[in-house]
Amino acid sequence: MGSAAPQGGTQAVDRAAALVDLVVRADDPVSFTELSDVTGLARSTTSRLLAALERTDLVERDPSGGYVAGPLFALHAALHDPWPQVARLARPVLVEIGARTGETVHLGVARGETVVHVGQVESTFLLSARDWNEVDVPAHCSSLGKVLYAFGVLPLPSGRLERRTDHTVCTRDALSAELAAIRGTGYATAIDELETGLSAIAAPVAGKDGVICAIGISGPTARLQDRVDHIGRLLVEQAASLSALLGRPTPRAAGHPRARHSSTTKEGAA
């Protein structure tokens, strides 16, 4: 259990994969030297591996000579909508939240003027919300919607604010006050605001350029009312870990001084 597990017989592929990983996670071109340094590979090895990866379309050189994700990644991105991919990546986090709260968990994004749910994990309780996937709800009475409003992902509503229940926030002033509060606490709530007896809590998820979507839970007010802050914090924490996943590089090469002198290839283990 040292730093690098002495994996079973695939050094070359592992190393190549590490290079691809670095290149794909970085959002701007990565120089040869940087790759060589960060991975700690000999320059010759780096060169050979990168040549192979380029030949096979996994990486590509941009005009300036740096390496960027290759055509195969472009192809994949060209053929698949981004949100389902975000949903895929978020799944483990949603599941975790589901396990810790027992409630139905949602992943919501802005589309046009409303929130749509692109991922969901079912409640373990019998009484729970329906499948909201692809259904859009008025954002001002949804916790996800409020988060997206609060962080500028969703344009503030221009029309009238529909009154769904008598707890619904219907005035523009009340709404913007609440949005400010949300930016303060880090999470949003919607208690009996969309439908009487239905509550929801949500927190923002950031991508590389700020907030891009929100995760939250929903369930009967009766079950949630005493746990609002607890769940709110949980969501904030989990949202942060998801943000980290979607954000900057930093994964592997965090602490290792990794100063491979001369021929210190083997890491002790066997």
Added chain:
Amino acid sequence: MGSAAPQGGTQAVDRAAALVDLVVRADDPVSFTELSDVTGLARSTTSRLLAALERTDLVERDPSGGYVAGPLFALHAALHDPWPQVARLARPVLVEIGARTGETVHLGVARGETVVHVGQVESTFLLSARDWNEVDVPAHCSSLGKVLYAFGVLPLPSGRLERRTDHTVCTRDALSAELAAIRGTGYATAIDELETGLSAIAAPVAGKDGVICAIGISGPTARLQDRVDHIGRLLVEQAASLSALLGRPTPRAAGHPRARHSSTTKEGAA
């Protein structure tokens, strides 16, 4: 120099990359056996390589056991809009068209109710169109727009059809007649319809699920009027090759019987 070039010292990585390639291009999960068969690798080797690729997030197993593109691809797709990626892949084709016609080449997609240009290659002539990237033009007087209408990518216009010049198609009947004609010939034209003296020709590009965007050229009517059909055919042909790139798998493993007996690893050359 048999079928496979005796690449310079990266067998393992090349093979692993071939696996990734197959998995990513296929749009549904690929079974272990299929991968092993198609690549012609020993089952043990396939297993080892796939294990490594899975460990490194380049592939992933779906619940049913098949292999699909891994989290790293999801991450890339999650962080990058699809259209710029399509534009990247299309670049070589656009350049080719630019070289063969000398005119400005465009890649247009539907966004909402209009066409937007997501890729462009400049004319070699001095007199040419401006940079249309991200500018949207009325679709009914654009050749790209007509193509997108004709193949159902862009919803037929509901409002009035703006008359930009006296050649603009302004009636719904005239438009649908023209769209039928476009489906017949395979390409669309817009001569002096957006602006007097400006002509354009365009053809549809298909992805895995039918037409997704269009490529076309534009330039002065004076230079284009005698070459309309010639250029139309060129566009259709190039669009087809781009469609192939964006479509189904089929690339490498075409003919090789690839029956590696015992230890016939070396392919003769050195």
Added chain:
DNA sequence: GACTGATGTTTCATATGGTGGAACCGACTT
């Protein structure tokens, strides 16, 4: 237009890491 330094690439002897056949395993059929 020769020095210098920084960045990549190619060469080559070496032993490490990858290879494939066969044994093995677990799940499903018959």
Added chain:
DNA sequence: AAGTCGGTTCCACCATATGAAACATCAGTC
């Protein structure tokens, strides 16, 4: 229980990947 399919693990062998060092290449500099 015996047989088949789909996949993984073992292991002896040697082909393959490896890294040091030599070799290119280019951008400044004097």
